Amino acid sequence: xxxxxxxxxxxxxxxxxxxxxxxxxxxxxxxxxxxxxxxxxxxxxxxxxxxxxxxxxxxxxxxxxxxxxxxxxxxxxxxxxxxxxxxxxxxxxxxxxxxxxxxxxxxxxxxxxxxxxxxxxxxxxxxxxxxxxxxxxxxxxxxxxxxxxxxxxxxxxxxxxxxxxxxxxxxxxxxxxxxxxxxxxxxxxxxxxxxxxxxxxxxxxxxxxxxxxxxxxxxxxxxxxxxxxxxxxxxxxxxxxxxxxxxxxxxxxxxxxxxxxxxxxxxxxxxxxxxxxxxxxxxxxxxxxxxxxxxxxxxxxxxxxxxxxxxxxxxxxxxxxxxxxxxxxxxxxxxxxxxxxxxx
Amino acid sequence: xxxxxxxxxxxxxxxxxxxxxxxxxxxxxxxxxxxxxxxxxxxxxxxxxxxxxxxxxxxxxxxxxxxxxxxxxxxxxxxxxxxxxxxxxxxxxxxxxxxxxxxxxxxxxxxxxxxxxxxxxxxxxxxxxxxxxxxxxxxxxxxxxxxxxxxxxxxxxxxxxxxxxxxxxxxxxxxxxxxxxxxxxxxxxxxxxxxxxxxxxxxxxxxxxxxxxxxxxxxxxxxxxxxxxxxxxxxxxxxxxxxxxxxxxxxxxxx
Numbered sequence: 001x002x003x004x005x006x007x008x009x010x011x012x013x014x015x016x017x018x019x020x021x022x023x024x025x026x027x028x029x030x031x032x033x034x035x036x037x038x039x040x041x042x043x044x045x046x047x048x049x050x051x052x053x054x055x056x057x058x059x060x061x062x063x064x065x066x067x068x069x070x071x072x073x074x075x076x077x078x079x080x081x082x083x084x085x086x087x088x089x090x091x092x093x094x095x096x097x098x099x100x101x102x103x104x105x106x107x108x109x110x111x112x113x114x115x116x117x118x119x120x121x122x123x124x125x126x127x128x129x130x131x132x133x134x135x136x137x138x139x140x141x142x143x144x145x146x147x148x149x150x151x152x153x154x155x156x157x158x159x160x161x162x163x164x165x166x167x168x169x170x171x172x173x174x175x176x177x178x179x180x181x182x183x184x185x186x187x188x189x190x191x192x193x194x195x196x197x198x199x200x201x202x203x204x205x206x207x208x209x210x211x212x213x214x215x216x217x218x219x220x221x222x223x224x225x226x227x228x229x230x231x232x233x234x235x236x237x238x239x240x241x242x243x244x245x246x247x248x249x250x251x252x253x254x255x256x257x258x259x260x261x262x263x264x265x266x267x268x269x270x271x272x273x274x275x276x277x278x279x280x281x282x283x284x285x286x287x288x289x290x291x292x293x294x295x296x297x298x299x300x301x302x303x304x305x306x307x308x309x310x311x312x313x314x315x316x317x318x319x320x321x322x323x324x325x326x327x328x329x330x331x332x333x334x335x336x337x338x339x340x341x342x343x344x
Numbered sequence: 345x346x347x348x349x350x351x352x353x354x355x356x357x358x359x360x361x362x363x364x365x366x367x368x369x370x371x372x373x374x375x376x377x378x379x380x381x382x383x384x385x386x387x388x389x390x391x392x393x394x395x396x397x398x399x400x401x402x403x404x405x406x407x408x409x410x411x412x413x414x415x416x417x418x419x420x421x422x423x424x425x426x427x428x429x430x431x432x433x434x435x436x437x438x439x440x441x442x443x444x445x446x447x448x449x450x451x452x453x454x455x456x457x458x459x460x461x462x463x464x465x466x467x468x469x470x471x472x473x474x475x476x477x478x479x480x481x482x483x484x485x486x487x488x489x490x491x492x493x494x495x496x497x498x499x500x501x502x503x504x505x506x507x508x509x510x511x512x513x514x515x516x517x518x519x520x521x522x523x524x525x526x527x528x529x530x531x532x533x534x535x536x537x538x539x540x541x542x543x544x545x546x547x548x549x550x551x552x553x554x555x556x557x558x559x560x561x562x563x564x565x566x567x568x569x570x571x572x573x574x575x576x577x578x579x580x581x582x583x584x585x586x587x588x589x590x591x592x593x594x595x596x597x598x599x
Contacts (some may be wrong), residue, residue, distance in 0.1 A: 025421050092439035102430040106361050118353035119438040 018077075019044040019171055019203040025074035026180060027060050032061040032268075036226035037074070042205060042219065044170075050207040051307065057226040058207035059099060062175050065205070066096050072082050079170050080174050092120075095164030095202075098128030099175040101156060105149035109159055113166060119166035130166050138162035154185030158192060163199055172196065174206035178213060190216065211307035222311060229314050234307065241309045244282025246276065246289070248275045249298040258295055263292050345385055346447055358419060362456050372415060374405045376464045380471070383529075386509040394567030398469045402567045405555035406528025408483070411464045412457045412491045413526075413548055417519050418435035418500025424508050442595040446499055446588050453495025459514055460485035475559065482493030482558045486577075490551035493580050496587035497547060503594040522548050527556075532570045547583050550576040579594050 027035040035057045042048040045286050051057050062067040066077055067087040076083040082277045104299055108203035113131040122130055131253040135141050138158040148156060157177060166170050177193065178186040194216050196202050206217070214220050214234060221231040231239060257268045261279065264285075268277055279285040282302045290297065362368060380403065388399035426432040434447055467485060468475060475483075499515055525539060526532075526548035532540060544547050554576035556569040563569075569576075 034443070045538075068433070088439055088441070090439055094437070096437050098429045098430060098433055102432075102434040104357065104361075104431050104434075106364065107357065111357075111360070115353050115357055116434070118349045118436075119435065119440060121347065121349050121439075153545060 018042055019046075019079055019317055020048070020205060021075075021077040022061075023075050024063065025061070025076055026072045027057075027064060027069065028072045028130075032224055035064070035071075038221075038223065038226070038228045039074075039165065040221050040228065040231065042171075042203060044203050045178070046199060046218040046308050047194070047206065047216060049214040049220040050205065050223060051209065051211065051214050051220055051224035051311070052207075053209055055184045056223045058223060059175055061151060061223075062096075062173050062205070062207065065090075065095055066173055066338070067091055073232050080142045080308040092167075093170045094173060095155070095167065096167035097160045097164050097175065097177055103148045103156060103163075105158060106147060108145045108147055108152070109135065109138075111145040111196060113163055114157065115159070116166050122167055125248055134162040134166050152185070153181050154189060157181060157185070161189070161193065161196075165196065165202060168200065169202060169304050171203045171205060174204060176207055176209070178208070186210075189310065211311065217236040220307070222307075222314065224311075224315050227259065230310070237307060238305045238312045239280075241305045242278055243280035244285075244305070245303045246279060246285060247301045247303070248277070248289070249300075250275065250293070251298060252296065256296055259293055262287070264288070345441060345443060345446045345463065347384065347440045349441055350438070351448040351451055354435070354445070355452045358422070358449075358452035359407065359455060361558055369518075370437030372411070372460045373463060375414065376411050377467070379410065380404065380407045380467065384471075394563055394565045397563050397567040398472070401473055401560075403529055404468065406475060408464055408555055409490070409526060409528050409548055411460050412487055412551070413494055413519065413523055415457040416453040416491045416494035417498040417501075417514070419456050420449060420495050421502050421511055423449060423499060423502035423507050423579060424511060427506060428508055436480055436595075441592075443588065443592040445494065446591045446595060448477035449499050450492050450495040450542050450584075453491045453498065454492040457495070458484060458488045461526060473559070478596055483555060485556065486551065486580075488553045489577070489580055489584070490554070493547055493551070493584040493587060496584055496591055500587055500591040500594065502590055512536070519574050522546055525549070526552050527570060528552055531566050534566060547580060550579040554580065 018041040022038060022040045022041070025035055025038050026033065038057075038061065040048075048062065052058050060069065064071050065083055067083055067090050070084050078090050079093050081093065083090050094299070104115070107115065110131060113134050115128070117127045117131055132141075135144050138155075138161070140155060140159060140162075143155070148159070151159070160179065161172075161174070174193065178189055181189065181217045190213065193206075194205065197204060208214055217234060219231065220234055220237060222237070225231070230240065240299065249254065253270055253273070257270060257275055260268050260275070261267070264277075266277055266279070270274055270276075277289075282304070286300060288301060289300070308331070380400065384400040384403045384407070387403075390400040394398065394402065422430065426435070434484055462484060465480065501518065505511075505514070525535075525543045526546050527543065528548075531545045532549060532553075535543060548569065552570050553571050557562075557573040557576065560568055
């Protein structure tokens, strides 16, 4: 567990160096604490992944960062501007793709983009050009004048992401960008998203509860019940659960185990007729194994630790189905609370 | 403080959607026609005329007011739809002030309502009214002012509601009483004291009264206007400012 980096702000770092800087952020809805004292730093031009099950507080954090909600306590800065007190300045620095979608389905793709360009005061001379570029980027040129309600989920998402960067934001927030998409659209959307930082010099702050999607992030913070429980690069986080696991089937497992123990000076065990070995560098280990005892090996496979394993290890539950019901409960409680508040 | 590009595009969006929705256009025309000819036509056989205004003529400014009321409130209530379908967030995270959003929405309501009021105004020859060009211009201007005020009022209502179940509540408990207690169908001066007081708190009353002042300048009896034109205009204009201000403040609040 010593590999878990403390999630406190790195001491000695000047906040203005980071594109996003969050310190001791707390957000309460009545007696529900949705975000519980979180701190994080995101560097310019990186992809930051905010991981956690539904209801962990990811969207609430994004809503605070994009000035839709005020924090109960703590601070959040984007490019040096206070999200609570300098809302207007923060808003001009960011683009957002919301979880539920925020396109006008009764307008065409081009009209949605034009609306955005006007709203963000994109200059008259570049408005058309930028909208066309966004259409091309989203691969929607030939559907530009179709109403958005006729689009598939993947097309809508691509359009939203393209819209989010029309005004050249410094930070792009993606709240569960691939939720509800089929695997193929998810893959193509990812390809599209990962090109953004280089192409448009934009910092990406994304949330997801798909662990495999977080693999593309430069930095990850795992959030559960409003608290950040671990942060680091994907490979750093995976070290929490140990290295790769190599599974071998041989004609004589006992003898093979003896040899491996002897040759590689490592722990070897057997389960269900398979030998398994833990190794930090599994891919480099396999050729060596084959070289030494190759003629006796019947099959070999390797398993890499996933971020899901990390989450499981840290919280004792699966990220996807783990207490989904409880999390939904919290989400609906927060919504009910807001409604009550609005009525008063 | 108010970004003109943003106001323009908010209005353009509403107008485009209005033009595309044929059914909305039809109901816009149908409702005033039904009220004017079926209710007005029927009631005019029961209600004696004034000095030189018949009952069906008397309710004409009320029907114009109704057109403006329904279309303004409907336009503003679309904010609830925008919230429900997420589009509102696109507007709220944009670097434009909340007042811009409110003014943009109120201007949308104004453009759409005035457009509809002009269509309804074209019915005047069918009820034996004679009006000159100057009166037409005044009516259009008053409709624009009134619709801006009512749209701002609608935005204020919408900002307190998150989902569209509240739509029918607003329609039944706010919009319909506003219409009936506005002097549209019967003169405010004939109402019992309690209702008269409520009428005097109703912005629509002054809008319709202004239209009566313009349409029936000579009528002094019970079919005539209740207040001087200047009072009507002053009330409607100041309410516009108040509603925009309060709605802007309500929008600004974070949870």
